[in-house]
Amino acid sequence: MTRRALVIQLARLGDLVQTIPAITALKESHADWDVDLLCPAPLADIGQLLPGISAVVKWDGAAWHRRAISAEAQIRSEHIAEADAELRATMEDRYDCAFVLNQHPRSILAGALLARENLGAITGGPLDQRLSPWALYIRSVSTAKQSPRIHLADAFCGMCGMSPPKQIMPIRVPETALPTDLDPIGQSEGPWVGVLVGAGDRERLVPVAAWERMITECLEILPASRIVLVGDQHEQERAQCIQGSLPPFFLGRVWDSTGRLSLIQLAGLLARCQIVIGADTGPLHLAAAVGTRVIGWYFARARVHDTGPYGPHHWVWQAERGEMERMHAVKPSRWPITETIALLRGHYDTTVADWSLWESYRDHWGAYYVEAGREPVEPIQREQVWRQLQPSSVS
């Protein structure tokens, strides 16, 4: 019997893209199900691209926010009635089942409102606060900083009661025109290197000077290379700073797309690059999802084993924690610039102080990272975790 299922992912761009394996796994197991996606309204265009999704239900957080401010001043029946009407306008009937992939109260409440049965982050009712085994696992590895571990995207599969899918297909980005001056990107010899100049969190910002050096060395050492600066409108100033400091003869090889693209255009642009480098995990995940290789610089609180780009053949430089940084965000004092350019040339040098280099692989337990230079033997701990948390996946 066809079931109507709703995958609820109300977090940010990176988490949304990492939901792809869970959706793929659901469709592999239940080809006859209609699987819809509930995601933040601003990310709906990307949600629509996720393979296996029938329809996207937009969650208008801004409207809820406004309503909450008004209700805080004085609660009125209209607040409840409006919210109810808005939900009913987006769907006629409740779903048979919701897969709630975040522990945030609003995701859990959304699940309770929109579906008859809920699976995922919690067990029991919406206020029971009892985390499911997979949610507990995510919390424990995040707290204990264990390694290696199940990738977050695969843990999402576990939350849905699924094993990681056999195969991950890249997102197919629809033909979307870029602004005319950006249209030549990816259309000629390269490599075309996307550089994510900003980051969602301030503590994950790579200094402008480090990007200047990396771009300069890249353009010097790889004569055919082209750089595409990527970021949102808040990052335009950083992009301008970077360009302003480059030698004039490099400027024809640098393309600035910051603050000018819709999310769909961004996905299209990332697909035109041969490689994308940066510390902003949202666009990194999106780049990986559209099939572009990624080199991540992971520091602050970002850790490769939790949120490394999903799929094989990606690289992540991981800043190592010093004794003083056990409880805090890691702040690197130097950046793996020369070593990243070596990767672009097909070599790797792991001797850089305070950083380690990891390469991604994928097997039937999902994605995992292996330190560069070591054999990609699948870590046995992952199998044990799957056995423990989801015995059915091992049978």
Next chain:
Amino acid sequence: MEYLNHNLERLGHSDPALVAAIKDSRGGILTMTSSREGTPSATHGGQWIHSAYDPRKEAGSWAEQQVGEWKTGELGVVLGVGLLYHVEALVLIKPSESRLAVVVPDVSVLKDALGARPLESWINTIQWITGTPNVMAEQLALQSAPLRFFTYGPAARLHAEEHQRLEASLRRIVVGKAGGQLHVAVVGPIYGGSLPIARYVVRALSELGHRVTWIDHSVHHGSYEVFGSFREERYRLTVQSRFADVLSFSTIAKIAEDPPDLVLAIAQAPLTLAVLQHLRKKRFTTAMWFVENYRHLTYWRQLAGGYDHWFVIQQAECIEALKRAGAAQVHYLPMAADAAVHHPVTLTTNEQQEYGADVSFVGAGYDNRRRLLPRWLSKEWTFKLWGNEWDGAGDLSSVLQRNGARIDTDACVKVFNGTAVNLNLHSSSGTGLDAHPDFVNPRTFELAACGAFQLVDERTLLPELFSPDEMVCFRSPDDVPSLIRTWLTDSDGRRAHAEAARRRVLREHTYRHRMQDLLAAVGMQQPDRIGSILRGERSAAELRQRTDSATELGPLLSRFPSDQRVELKDLAADIRARAPGRELSREELLVLMLDSYRAETRDLL
């Protein structure tokens, strides 16, 4: 004349009494002149009431700035008449279902406005409020809708005094009607003269039935002193400044744990501008009662824009200075007394011997006191000097008690009660009486509350607080010996003044009165938030009355006692408490969802 007749005819349809009053008035208050753009503009006393270039455009911009705060259902009240361009602009963009009133302290100005240009039918939609400030306040108080004030500064300036009196009068009426319970977080200083005031404020608010969170930073005084012991000034200042930052942050944490409706800081409270800005971003209402002389302590300059409401103990210049520094709302709120602390006591014989005297002074050894007090010693009367910081005042050593140790409040009360003539000399860094004798110090109110007789140096703000039958003032240091001589021999006169002063304090000048005034002022500025709570509109009974019983909210509200204040967070807490073992209704889930967004909005850390 043509415009006037035309406009009066139009206005006559809705308000014939006003038309008659306008006809009887003289007009001619405003000086008419033409703007560059050609429309009429006006000046008064050489100052422009409307733009010299384009009055209509300027009025439109002003109205755009005001209208954002105006909630549907509120009655907009415009202060400032001018040529009514700004009123017309507000009418054009006001929320539907909201009405507009204009305060007209002098109908002559309105006559000028009606004679200046043709006005359309919108003038019949306006509620014109005329009369004395008290009468206008009563008219406004009769309105069923919450009031939202809009001040058009250039025109309001003509009647600033009337507007102030109207506001004060309205505040008194609001206070009389207030029935709701607020949650107020009172943030006190680490130490100093404002610390006891903070405690009086806490008690007053609690006695008024509000819920108070007392954020007492005096518990950190020891550490602050230790950090002040560094010999190097830059070390001392750096460490103390960082410590104040920590306390500021700890205040935020305390507020985050139990979010109040109002954060009320008392002078010297360790709240930094950054923290105040963060609180504003998170939609907390903040107020500061600056119980200091603004001329001596000037840190208000850095914090002026940080607080939503300032309350000060000085008027005109102080209020203007704060506004120039960026304060949005500044109100005069004089000092007061806590009658539970300062009250008449009967001294034992031993106590009378220890604390009693013909003449006493209690206070710290400021320069002017060191200079003046020796001139008031005499063999004709006994004199006792109490308080600290008198080192080196050799000519006062014979009267200095306890070797200049600080005395506690109980001892002060005994001194006040045991003394025939208490001297109250406001401090000053000069050598004589205060060169700017405006504010009235707490000691004035405390002595009065004790039923103690006092001679106080004359203050410009004293007459509106105490009458000559209640308080005896001196204008010159030379007057004091003869006044002492006179009053020492007139015990009946002393008692009559002291008892009258005490009655006045109990009637008008306790901290309860001040807190009622303060909350009413904040409530008038925020009719939809603090004002609404004060009016009791958040009680379960009121909410139930406004809620159709058939709607979703009715059953949830019915669980609360009628007089209990109920907000979104309370509904959510009730649902959570009853959640175990049952399935939540759709309405309950929606309330919880709304509350999760509310909590995020208010998440401070």
